[in-house]
Amino acid sequence: xxxxxxxxxGVRAGKRPARRFADNERQMAIWFLLPSIVYVVALVxxxxxxxxxxxxxxxxxGDPSFQxxxxxxxxxxxxxxxxxxxxxxxxVFTVVSMALIVVLGKVLANILVADFRGKWxxxxxxxxxxxxxxxxxxxxxxxxxDSVFSPIDWVLRNLGLIDGNIYxxxxxxxxxxxxxxxxxxxxxxxxxxxxxxxxVAIPNDIQEAARVDGAGFWRRMFEVTIPLTLPVVAVAALxxxxxxxxxxxxxxxxxxxxxxxxxQVLASWAFIRGIEGGDVAQGAAVALFLFPLLLAAAIAILxxxxxxxxL
Amino acid sequence: xxxxxxxPDRLWTPDRRxxxxxxxxxxxxxxxxxCSSEPGGGGPGGGQEAAGQAPSVSFTEPRTKLSGxxxxxLWSHFVPSHDQWFRPxxxxxxxxVGVNVTVDHIDNAQIPTRIAAEIQAGQGHxxxxxxxxxxxxxxxxxxxxxxxxxxxxxxxxxxxLSKQSSFNPATGRYYAYSPGWVPDPGDxxxxxxxxxxxxxxxxxWDELLxxxxxxxxxxxxQLGIGMSQEIDSxxxxxxxxxxxxxxxxxxxxxxxxxxxxxxxxxxxMTKLFKQAMTDEVFSWNAASNNQGLVxxxxxxxxxxxxxxxxAQGANPDVANDVGFVPALRGPAxxxxxxxxxxNWIIPxxxxxxxxxxxxxxxxxxxxxxxxxxxxxxxxxAWAERVPQLDGWLAKDPYGANPADKLAFLKDATSxxxxxxxxxxxxxxxxxxFGTFVIPNMFASAARxxxxxKEAVARAEAQIKPIFEKWRKRGLVGGT
Numbered sequence: 001x002x003x004x005x006x007x008x009x010g011v012r013a014g015k016r017p018a019r020r021f022a023d024n025e026r027q028m029a030i031w032f033l034l035p036s037i038v039y040v041v042a043l044v045x046x047x048x049x050x051x052x053x054x055x056x057x058x059x060x061x062g063d064p065s066f067q068x069x070x071x072x073x074x075x076x077x078x079x080x081x082x083x084x085x086x087x088x089x090x091x092v093f094t095v096v097s098m099a100l101i102v103v104l105g106k107v108l109a110n111i112l113v114a115d116f117r118g119k120w121x122x123x124x125x126x127x128x129x130x131x132x133x134x135x136x137x138x139x140x141x142x143x144x145x146d147s148v149f150s151p152i153d154w155v156l157r158n159l160g161l162i163d164g165n166i167y168x169x170x171x172x173x174x175x176x177x178x179x180x181x182x183x184x185x186x187x188x189x190x191x192x193x194x195x196x197x198x199x200v201a202i203p204n205d206i207q208e209a210a211r212v213d214g215a216g217f218w219r220r221m222f223e224v225t226i227p228l229t230l231p232v233v234a235v236a237a238l239x240x241x242x243x244x245x246x247x248x249x250x251x252x253x254x255x256x257x258x259x260x261x262x263x264q265v266l267a268s269w270a271f272i273r274g275i276e277g278g279d280v281a282q283g284a285a286v287a288l289f290l291f292p293l294l295l296a297a298a299i300a301i302l303x304x305x306x307x308x309x310x311l
Numbered sequence: 312x313x314x315x316x317x318x319p320d321r322l323w324t325p326d327r328r329x330x331x332x333x334x335x336x337x338x339x340x341x342x343x344x345x346c347s348s349e350p351g352g353g354g355p356g357g358g359q360e361a362a363g364q365a366p367s368v369s370f371t372e373p374r375t376k377l378s379g380x381x382x383x384x385l386w387s388h389f390v391p392s393h394d395q396w397f398r399p400x401x402x403x404x405x406x407x408v409g410v411n412v413t414v415d416h417i418d419n420a421q422i423p424t425r426i427a428a429e430i431q432a433g434q435g436h437x438x439x440x441x442x443x444x445x446x447x448x449x450x451x452x453x454x455x456x457x458x459x460x461x462x463x464x465x466x467x468x469x470x471x472l473s474k475q476s477s478f479n480p481a482t483g484r485y486y487a488y489s490p491g492w493v494p495d496p497g498d499x500x501x502x503x504x505x506x507x508x509x510x511x512x513x514x515x516w517d518e519l520l521x522x523x524x525x526x527x528x529x530x531x532x533q534l535g536i537g538m539s540q541e542i543d544s545x546x547x548x549x550x551x552x553x554x555x556x557x558x559x560x561x562x563x564x565x566x567x568x569x570x571x572x573x574x575x576x577x578x579x580m581t582k583l584f585k586q587a588m589t590d591e592v593f594s595w596n597a598a599s600n601n602q603g604l605v606x607x608x609x610x611x612x613x614x615x616x617x618x619x620x621x622a623q624g625a626n627p628d629v630a631n632d633v634g635f636v637p638a639l640r641g642p643a644x645x646x647x648x649x650x651x652x653x654n655w656i657i658p659x660x661x662x663x664x665x666x667x668x669x670x671x672x673x674x675x676x677x678x679x680x681x682x683x684x685x686x687x688x689x690x691x692a693w694a695e696r697v698p699q700l701d702g703w704l705a706k707d708p709y710g711a712n713p714a715d716k717l718a719f720l721k722d723a724t725s726x727x728x729x730x731x732x733x734x735x736x737x738x739x740x741x742x743x744f745g746t747f748v749i750p751n752m753f754a755s756a757a758r759x760x761x762x763x764k765e766a767v768a769r770a771e772a773q774i775k776p777i778f779e780k781w782r783k784r785g786l787v788g789g790t
Binding site: 147148168255257258276 | 424589592594596745776780
């Protein structure tokens with residue numbers, strides 16, 4: 001008894017600060033948010049402001065000393081025809097990829113939401129492209145699309161559909177189509193998982209009520225499922241757009257922007273100009289053109305998320 | 312044992328964990344097998360059979376007392392046996408002189424990015440090697456005139472193309488130290504060229520066009536000269552331009568690309584593409600030469616000897632059927648760019664520059680070992696350091712068939728030059744090289760996206776601002 005009475009206050013005293021902390025939502029919120037804030041500041045905000053600084057300077061890869069250059073780097077970037085071609089390619093790349101990512105993501109989500117044998121295995125395989133490091137999967141695709149040894153060409157040749165080689169990465173339109181296809185392959189799983197979350201959240205009784213009222217698959221799809229999942233689809237579309245717009249890995253590994261800049265995008269051109277060409281200031285100026293468009297996309301994402309909350 | 316004995320007929324039925332483990336082991340096995348089939352991995356040309364004849368290592372005491380750490384960064388050599396030799400070679404030197412040596416190898420394409428990052432951070436490796444001129448980093452590198460002069464004092468005159476690729480006449484500084492280089496001959500399939508009456512391969516660009524066209528028509532085998540955003544395409548385009556008397560700059564570092572000679576070179580390349588090549592050349596990468604030659608899919612490539620060394624191990628029949636020719640002659644000249652040009656820089660932030668400089672002298676002193684362990688890939692900038700070279704080329708110690716296949720490389724210095732020829736490899740030339748203006752100029756005309764004249768004018772419009780920019784910073788000469 002004595003021991004129990006002497007222990008209890010000690011235990012309480014030991015737990016008190018932890019309990020106080022656990023009960024203080026404000027403090028907890030700060031601590032839980034801190035890693036995200038550090039991450040965003042260190043890996044997004046600092047490089048972003050550094051890029052702004054570089055874009056108005058004459059910093060080169062070999063000379064990090066900062067000297068004010070005003071708008072000169074922007075003028076040089078705008079005078080360069082490769083910049084305009086990269087800008088146009090970036091839009092084509094993003095718009096086509098985004099449309100395909102959403103449509104195929106929706107189709108995949110519909111498949112994954114159904115019950116069937118081996119569902120876990122299918123989900124695992126479907127997620128693989130997204131979980132595989134992008135550089136690794138892009139190198140695998142580089143082999144798949146090789147001008148001489150492409151297994152895709154080999155299959156088509158053996159089926160009697162083609163005679164020689166297709167030269168996926170050697171012809172401008174095919175190269176752009178290949179880059180888009182690889183990007184879509186990589187991002188569709190992410191889109192599918194996001195849309196899947198929306199599909200699962202639709203109450204069963206709504207679907208059943210529609211079914212009882214005689215609505216078929218397509219009618220339920222267009223009049224129940226899609227309207228109810230629209231905010232989630234918007235989020236998937238915008239994630240797809242941002243991840244496509246800012247990506248340079250797929251382009252860099254597959255084509256390095258070729259043939260003759262036919263697949264050059266702003267992100268890859270900024271890298272080639274800034275690092276491989278040594279003109280960091282101009283690379284930063286090219287990269288900054290991504291900012292207003294990304295800002296608009298970010299605002300749209302936040303608004304879509306808000307609409308979801310309201311719903 | 313007991314399990315297998317009690318259930319001999321039962322098939323292996325793994326649980327999920329066993330299955331994943333087996334898949335992982337199989338994947339690792341495949342990866343190891345793939346790595347072991349890289350150039351020089353084994354077989355003829357593998358190097359083991361010739362190891363007994365390797366040159367002995369000589370040692371000269373450093374000029375100053377050394378201590379501390381020395382961090383070295385260099386490329387992963389195309390011939391892996393070089394890297395197997397280099398690490399113990401460098402570390403043994405460190406033990407002798409009291410320096411702790413660390414050696415890091417990375418893919419050559421990553422090195423400029425890594426240097427830029429280290430310079431921005433103000434810390435990193437003490438000495439860094441790359442395979443092309445690093446003129447863009449001049450403001451952040453030490454002037455290496457002292458060790459270049461010391462090497463010249465010890466071993467005689469430095470090869471001119473190495474000097475032109477490490478010395479900036481506009482600033483009077485050696486932004487890099489250049490102890491070696493690699494020639495860039497033409498590799499051709501003897502059996503295919505025999506069939507068109509050229510058993511010794513083409514000797515001019517016109518013969519390349521005629522023979523290549525005939526081979527493509529009769530055998531369906533194309534030429535492989537890249538017009539893509541990669542290093543080999545950069546070299547090939549320049550070789551053709553020089554052979555036509557064209558160049559990006561003149562000896563006074565003035566832009567002269569927009570000339571009749573360049574237009575003629577672009578017209579020729581367009582014809583060569585249409586008659587003897589395929590769209591493959593627009594997706595060319597650093598491995599395309601090797602893959603195409605080893606698989607017997609190309610009749611002619613511009614490359615070092617590494618593609619053929621790969622074939623020695625992977626496809627000996629093709630290797631025996633490969634011959635070499637020096638730079639092809641055009642209307643004005645017969646000249647090729649170096650395939651690889653070794654540039655070693657010591658960044659200003661290097662913690663141990665004295666050790667870095669002494670190591671570079673030691674490395675140069677033993678360049679015969681570098682040549683040997685790279686299977687005659689690396690050539691010296693100070694010829695005196697590899698007196699055995701002509702003998703090795705005359706009788707290849709790594710199993711060439713015929714043994715004198717590489718003998719033509721004895722006079723490779725007479726037809727090889729630096730990428731800025733006839734001027735130095737200055738910073739502007741480096742940026743033009745790094746942004747692939749020349750391969751894209753050829754590609755746009757070959758694809759029919761621009762006439763040869765337009766393609767050259769567009770290239771000039773890209774090149775001139777680059778020269779003006781660097782000239783304003785005092786890194787490029789002329790006005």
